[in-house]
Amino acid sequence: MLHYFIRRMNLLIITFLVINLIAFLFQPTHDANLSPNLWLAEYWRFVGANLRGDLGISVVSGKPVAEEVLRYLPATLELCIVAFAISFVVGVPIGTLAGVYQQRPLGKFINAGTLITQSIPVFWLPLPLMMSVVSLQGWFPISGRYDLLLEIPQHTGFAMLDVFWLPESQRWPAMYSVLSHIVLPGIVLSVIPTTELVRHLTTSTAKVMEQNYVKAAATMGKSKLSIVLRHVLHNALPPILPGLGLQFGSVLTAGMVLEMVFAWPGIGRWLINSIYFEDYVAIQGGMLVIATLVITTFVVTDLFTALIHPLRRREVYALR
Amino acid sequence: MPYAKIFTEDITPSNAQKVLLRFQKNTFAVIGFWVFALFLVITLFAPFIAPYALEFQGQSLFQPPSWHSNGSVDHFLGTDGLGRDILSRLIYGVQLTVGGATFVTLIAVAIGLPLGIFSGMSRGIKASVLHHLMDTALSIPTLLIAIMIVAYLGPGLGNTLIAITLAQIPQFIRFTYIAVSSEMQKEYVTAVRLDGATNLRILRYGVLPNISDSIVMQLTRCYTNAILYITAMGFIGIGAQAPLPELGAMIGQSRDLLFVAPWTISLPGLTIMLCTLSVNVVSDGVRKALSEGVD
Numbered sequence: 001m002l003h004y005f006i007r008r009m010n011l012l013i014i015t016f017l018v019i020n021l022i023a024f025l026f027q028p029t030h031d032a033n034l035s036p037n038l039w040l041a042e043y044w045r046f047v048g049a050n051l052r053g054d055l056g057i058s059v060v061s062g063k064p065v066a067e068e069v070l071r072y073l074p075a076t077l078e079l080c081i082v083a084f085a086i087s088f089v090v091g092v093p094i095g096t097l098a099g100v101y102q103q104r105p106l107g108k109f110i111n112a113g114t115l116i117t118q119s120i121p122v123f124w125l126p127l128p129l130m131m132s133v134v135s136l137q138g139w140f141p142i143s144g145r146y147d148l149l150l151e152i153p154q155h156t157g158f159a160m161l162d163v164f165w166l167p168e169s170q171r172w173p174a175m176y177s178v179l180s181h182i183v184l185p186g187i188v189l190s191v192i193p194t195t196e197l198v199r200h201l202t203t204s205t206a207k208v209m210e211q212n213y214v215k216a217a218a219t220m221g222k223s224k225l226s227i228v229l230r231h232v233l234h235n236a237l238p239p240i241l242p243g244l245g246l247q248f249g250s251v252l253t254a255g256m257v258l259e260m261v262f263a264w265p266g267i268g269r270w271l272i273n274s275i276y277f278e279d280y281v282a283i284q285g286g287m288l289v290i291a292t293l294v295i296t297t298f299v300v301t302d303l304f305t306a307l308i309h310p311l312r313r314r315e316v317y318a319l320r
Numbered sequence: 321m322p323y324a325k326i327f328t329e330d331i332t333p334s335n336a337q338k339v340l341l342r343f344q345k346n347t348f349a350v351i352g353f354w355v356f357a358l359f360l361v362i363t364l365f366a367p368f369i370a371p372y373a374l375e376f377q378g379q380s381l382f383q384p385p386s387w388h389s390n391g392s393v394d395h396f397l398g399t400d401g402l403g404r405d406i407l408s409r410l411i412y413g414v415q416l417t418v419g420g421a422t423f424v425t426l427i428a429v430a431i432g433l434p435l436g437i438f439s440g441m442s443r444g445i446k447a448s449v450l451h452h453l454m455d456t457a458l459s460i461p462t463l464l465i466a467i468m469i470v471a472y473l474g475p476g477l478g479n480t481l482i483a484i485t486l487a488q489i490p491q492f493i494r495f496t497y498i499a500v501s502s503e504m505q506k507e508y509v510t511a512v513r514l515d516g517a518t519n520l521r522i523l524r525y526g527v528l529p530n531i532s533d534s535i536v537m538q539l540t541r542c543y544t545n546a547i548l549y550i551t552a553m554g555f556i557g558i559g560a561q562a563p564l565p566e567l568g569a570m571i572g573q574s575r576d577l578l579f580v581a582p583w584t585i586s587l588p589g590l591t592i593m594l595c596t597l598s599v600n601v602v603s604d605g606v607r608k609a610l611s612e613g614v615d
C-alpha cells in the first residue's frame with residue numbers, strides 16, 4: 001500500500017509541476033531569453049506563489065484571482081456533486097441490470113440507450129427540455145441558483161450549506177428554492193456520468209457473472225437478487241471507481257459549458273468571460289486551480305479504491 | 321475425374337471477409353454506416369447539394385419548416401431570424417463540423433498511433449518516463465485543454481481545430497500505449513520473442529490484430545468527441561464565429577429564439593446527435609464483429 005501511495009503521490013506532484021510549467025511558459029510576460037539558471041529560479045518562484053494561493057491580480061476586476069475562483073468554484077462543484085449523486089442513484093441499478101441480462105432484450109435495450117445518451121451534445125439537451133412541459137408549466141426554474149429576491153450569505157459558497165446561516169423562518173423556503181433550481185441542470189449534467197457508469201458497470205458485472213464463485217453461490221440455492229447484491233456488486237463496483245474519478249474532469253468541463261445555458265454563476269461563465277476580456281492572469285489562475293482539482297480528485301479516488309479493493313493494488317504491482 | 325463436393329463451403333473467407341460478413345448481419349450497424357456515409361458525402365459536396373448559397377438572405381423571416389401550417393416548400397426546414405435557409409446552413413454546417421472532426425481525428429491518429437505503439441513496445445526507464453507523462457496527459461480533460469489552448473490562441477474555428485487536435489493526441493497515445501503494453505506482457509509474445517521474432521514482426525502479427533478492436537473504439541471516441549467539442553466551443557462562442565454556419569455556433573446564436581423559433585435550435589442539435597449516433601453505432605458494430613471470433 002505504501003508503494004502504491006508513493007507512486008500516486010509521485011503522479012500528483014509531477015502533474016502539478018507539468019501544469020505549472022505549461023502555465024509558466026504561456027505567461028504573456030514570459031521572457032524566453034532568460035539564462036537557464038535564472039529561468040529555473042523564476043519557475044520555482046512561480047510554483048511557490050501558486051502553492052501559497054497567490055494567483056495574481058485580475059486585470060479586469062482588480063481583485064485577487066484566488067478570491068474570485070473561490071467565489072465561483074463552489075457553485076460549479078455543487079452542480080457536479082448533485083450530478084454525480086443522481087448518476088449513482090440511477091446508474092448503479094441500470095448498469096447492474098444490463099450486466100446481469102447482457103444477452104437478453106433488456107441488456108440490449110440499455111446498451112442502445114447508452115449509445116444514444118452518449119451521442120447527445122450536453123449543451124443542447126436542456127434547450128428542448130426547457131421548451132417542453134417542464135418549464136411551460138413552471139415546474140422547475142431554468143436559470144440561476146436561487147430566487148433573485150433571496151439573499152443567501154456566502155460562507156462556504158455551497159448554497160445548500162449556506163442556507164443554514166439564515167434565520168430559522170427563512171431557512172426552509174430558501175432551501176426549497178435552491179433545490180428546485182438545481183434539479184434541471186443537475187439532471188442534464190448527470191447524463192454524462194450516468195452513461196459512463198452504466199457502460200463500465202455493464203462490462204464489469206458481466207465479467208463477474210461468469211466467475212466461478214457466482215456459479216457456486218447459485219448452486220447453494222441463493223436467489224439471483226441476493227447473489228447480485230451480496231457477491232456481484234461487491235466485486236463489480238470497486239474496479240470502476242477510478243474510471244469515475246477520471247470522469248470528474250469531463251463532468252466539470254461539461255458543467256462549465258452548461259453554466260452558459262442555465263445562467264449558473266459558476267467558474268465556467270467566469271472563465272469564458274475572462275477569455276473574452278483577454279484577462280490572461282485570470283485564465284491562467286482558473287485553469288491551474290481546475291486542473292489541480294481534477295488531478296487531485298483522480299488520485300484520491302484511486303487511493304480510496306486501492307484501500308477498499310486490494311485487487312487494484314495487485315494490478316499495479318504486476319505492472320512490470 | 322469426377323468432381324465431388326466434399327466441403328459445404330466453396331470458399332474459405334479470409335479474416336477480414338469474416339469481419340465484414342459479421343458486420344453486414346448487424347442491421348443497425350449497416351444503417352448507421354449509410355447514415356455516416358451520407359454525412360461524408362454532404363461534407364465533400366456541400367456547395368452542390370445546398371439549395372441556397374451560403375450568403376443568401378430571403379425576405380421571409382422566421383418561416384417554420386415545411387410540415388408546419390405556415391411553412392412552405394421553398395425553405396424545406398424553414399428560415400432563421402435573418403431569412404437564411406436553415407437546410408442550406410445545416411448542410412454547410414455539416415461540412416464545417418464533420419469535416420473539422422475528420423481532420424482532427426486523422427491528424428491525431430497519424431501522430432498518436434505511432435507514438436503510442438513506440439512507447440508501448442519500449443521498456444525500462446524510457447517506458448517509465450513515458451508512463452508518467454501519459455498519466456499527466458490523461459488526468460486533464462480534453463475539452464479543458466482545448467479551452468486552455470484557445471484562451472491563448474484566441475477564438476476562431478481554425479484555432480479550435482488546432483486546440484482540439486493538440487488535446488486529442490495525448491489521449492490517443494495513452495490508449496494505444498495501454499493496449500500495446502498489455503498485449504506485450506502476454507505469454508505468446510514472449511514465446512514468439514524466444515523464437516527470434518523481431519519487434520516489427522511481433523507488432524505486425526501479434527499485437528496489431530489483437531488490439532484492433534480497442535483502436536477502433538479509441539478512434540470513434542476521438543471522432544465523436546471531436547464533433548462534440550467543436551460544437552460545444554462554437555456554442556459557448558469561443559469556436560467558430562458569427563456568420564459561419566458551424567452547427568454548435570448556430571445553436572449558440574439562436575439560443576434567445578428558443579420560444580420564438582424553436583426549429584432554429586432543435587434541427588442543428590438533432591443533426592449533431594444523428595451524426596455522433598451514426599459513428600457510435602458503426603463503431604459498436606465493428607467492435608462486435610471484430611471481437612466475435614476472439615471471445
